[in-house]
Each structure stands twice: as structure tokens, then as C-alpha cells.
Amino acid sequence: MTVSKKMQSAQLIGMNEGLFNCPICSVRMGMVEYSRLVCENMHSFDLAKTGYVNLAPQSHTTKYDKSLFEARAKVMSSGFFEPVLDKLISIVKEHVEGIDRPVLLDAGCGEGTHLSSIHSQLQIESVGIGIDLAKEGIVAASKSYPGIIWSVADLAAMPFQDEQIDVILNVLSPANYAEFNRLLERGGIVVKVVPESGYLQELRKAFYGGKPHKEETDPVERFSEHFDDVVTDRITYAFTLLEGLLASLIQMTPLTWNAGDERIGQVLAEGMKEITIDLRVIVGKRR
Ligand SMILES: C[S@@+](CC[C@H](N)C(=O)[O-])C[C@H]1O[C@@H](n2cnc3c(N)ncnc32)[C@H](O)[C@@H]1O
Numbered sequence: 001m002t003v004s005k006k007m008q009s010a011q012l013i014g015m016n017e018g019l020f021n022c023p024i025c026s027v028r029m030g031m032v033e034y035s036r037l038v039c040e041n042m043h044s045f046d047l048a049k050t051g052y053v054n055l056a057p058q059s060h061t062t063k064y065d066k067s068l069f070e071a072r073a074k075v076m077s078s079g080f081f082e083p084v085l086d087k088l089i090s091i092v093k094e095h096v097e098g099i100d101r102p103v104l105l106d107a108g109c110g111e112g113t114h115l116s117s118i119h120s121q122l123q124i125e126s127v128g129i130g131i132d133l134a135k136e137g138i139v140a141a142s143k144s145y146p147g148i149i150w151s152v153a154d155l156a157a158m159p160f161q162d163e164q165i166d167v168i169l170n171v172l173s174p175a176n177y178a179e180f181n182r183l184l185e186r187g188g189i190v191v192k193v194v195p196e197s198g199y200l201q202e203l204r205k206a207f208y209g210g211k212p213h214k215e216e217t218d219p220v221e222r223f224s225e226h227f228d229d230v231v232t233d234r235i236t237y238a239f240t241l242l243e244g245l246l247a248s249l250i251q252m253t254p255l256t257w258n259a260g261d262e263r264i265g266q267v268l269a270e271g272m273k274e275i276t277i278d279l280r281v282i283v284g285k286r287r
């Protein structure tokens with residue numbers, strides 16, 4: 001007999017129910033009848049058919065929709081992020097060595113490919129949790145990657161108990177450092193990825209004449225205000241765009257949200273051979 005996605009996920013969440021906190025009243029929750037998480041005050045959250053649980057206090061519509069996440073999954077599975085993922089995996093592996101059943105949380109996980117790769121390559125028993133406010137990302141993640149806890153949730157108010165997480169991943173997503181510090185175990189780490197000046201520069205050039213994206217504050221400086229033993233590493237490479245990937249690349253990034261269909265058509269017709277990946281990985285320890 002095959003176990004349904006929902007049942008598989010209910011068992012996984014049930015085994016880890018002690019991690020959860022009610023998003024409404026902040027008390028403990030437990031798995032009931034392999035179908036819903038219920039808090040001590042009876043707030044109840046059903047598991048969806050694909051096994052994710054929606055713990056966002058209210059529903060949000062975001063510009064991150066189904067087609068964007070499909071495009072993102074296609075680009076990410078093409079090897080686009082491989083050198084970055086290799087780096088993230090080695091950081092996480094080194095940190096969790098010797099920890100019994102480490103807990104990994106990806107805050108702003110999107111369609112879940114990065115967390116799934118990292119979780120599956122750890123080679124030890126670990127708990128993976130991916131949260132994102134965009135429901136379509138979590139739906140896609142839960143369809144593609146069983147064995148991980150997927151939840152629609154706000155990274156600024158995460159539905160988890162204090163001091164339970166060993167590693168927080170935060171890749172190209174907004175952050176809430178007070179919340180990250182609340183969730184991290186003593187000695188736990190945050191691994192954050194931010195864009196550097198050359199990231200997707202060919203796309204920026206095609207759509208905006210190459211004006212560099214200017215961050216208002218230095219992300220490393222801001223990160224260092226909240227975490228100890230901060231180390232950073234810049235990863236830069238050119239990725240060859242095989243046939244058909246340019247359309248997905250254009251579709252997956254907020255960079256092109258304001259571009260008209262006509263300009264998108266022109267860029268597609270002109271084609272693009274390579275795209276620059278230029279990212280900074282920042283790692284720091286809980287204070
Ligand atoms: C550029 S995407 C990156 C997704 C994924 N980490 C990746 O690298 O493919 C940014 C993500 O942050 C999520 N996000 C933005 N604000 C959020 C919030 N307050 N709570 C949770 N997720 C949020 C978006 O829904 C989106 O999936």
C-alpha cells in the first residue's frame with residue numbers, strides 16, 4: 001500500500017510537533033488524527049492534500065505566482081546554482097557534524113529546490129523545514145519534495161518554538177534577524193545569500209541599460225550587527241544558457257516585473273549566451 005503525501009507529511013510533522021508554536025496565540029501545537037495541527041487553545045490548521053500546512057495568520061497574495069515558481073524550479077534544476085549550493089552544503093555539513101538530528105530551516109524557501117538539495121546531501125538524519133509566504137511556492141515544494149516539512153508562514157513571525165533550529169538558510173529573500181535569533185539554538189548559524197553587483201547583469205543591461213542595483217545599506221554590515229563570528233565569501237561565475245532557459249530566467253526574477261511584453265519579446269529574439277551569477281554568502285552565529 002502506498003502512503004499518501006498527506007499521511008507521510010502528517011507522520012513527519014507529528015514526529016516533530018514539539019517544534020511548532022500556534023501562529024495565533026503562540027502556544028504549543030500537536031498533530032491530531034494525522035490531518036491537522038491543533039494548539040492548546042484549539043486553533044486548528046489542516047494539512048493540504050500535498051502535505052504542507054498553512055500557518056500564515058492571514059492569506060497573502062504576492063507577485064510570486066505559480067508560473068514564476070515553475071520557471072524558478074526549471075532554472076534551478078539546470079545547474080544554475082550548483083557552485084553556490086556546493087558552498088552552502090559544505091557550510092551546513094561542517095556545522096551540523098556531531099549534532100543529533102539537526103534542524104534546518106529555509107526562511108523564504110520559494111519552490112524548495114535549494115533546501116531539498118542541501119537536506120538530501122547531508123548524509124545524516126536531519127529535519128528540514130521550508131517556509132514561505134507565497135503559497136504557490138510551498139504548493140510546488142510539497143509536490144516535488146516529500147520528506148521535508150513545508151509551511152506557508154511569515155518569516156517575520158515564524159510558527160516555531162524558541163531555540164530549536166540549528167541552521168537557518170535565507171537565500172535571496174528578506175530577513176528578520178530578531179526572529180532568526182529567537183529560533184536559533186545556542187551556537188546555531190544563519191547562512192544568508194545576497195546578490196552582488198554583477199548578479200544577472202546581462203538581464204539588467206537588457207532591461208534597464210545596465211544601471212547597477214544599489215543596496216541602501218551594506219548587507220554584511222547589517223548582518224554583523226546581529227550575529228557573531230561573521231564570515232563572507234563572494235561566488236562569481238558565468239553560466240551558459242542552453243536553449244529555452246532564457247525565457248524561464250526572465251520569468252523567474254523580480255528584475256523583469258516592470259518590463260513590457262514587447263521588450264521581453266525583443267530580448268528573447270536577440271538571445272543570450274551567458275548569464276553572470278555573482279552572489280555573497282554570509283554566515284554568522286547566534287549571539
Ligand atoms: C527571490 S525569491 C527566493 C526564493 C528562494 N530562496 C530561491 O532562492 O529560489 C524571494 C522569496 O521570499 C519570499 N518572501 C518574501 N517575504 C516573505 C516573508 N515575509 N515571509 C516568508 N517569505 C517571504 C517570497 O515569497 C519569495 O519566495
Ligand SMILES: [Zn+2]
Binds near residue numbers: 022024025027041043
Ligand atoms: Zn492557538
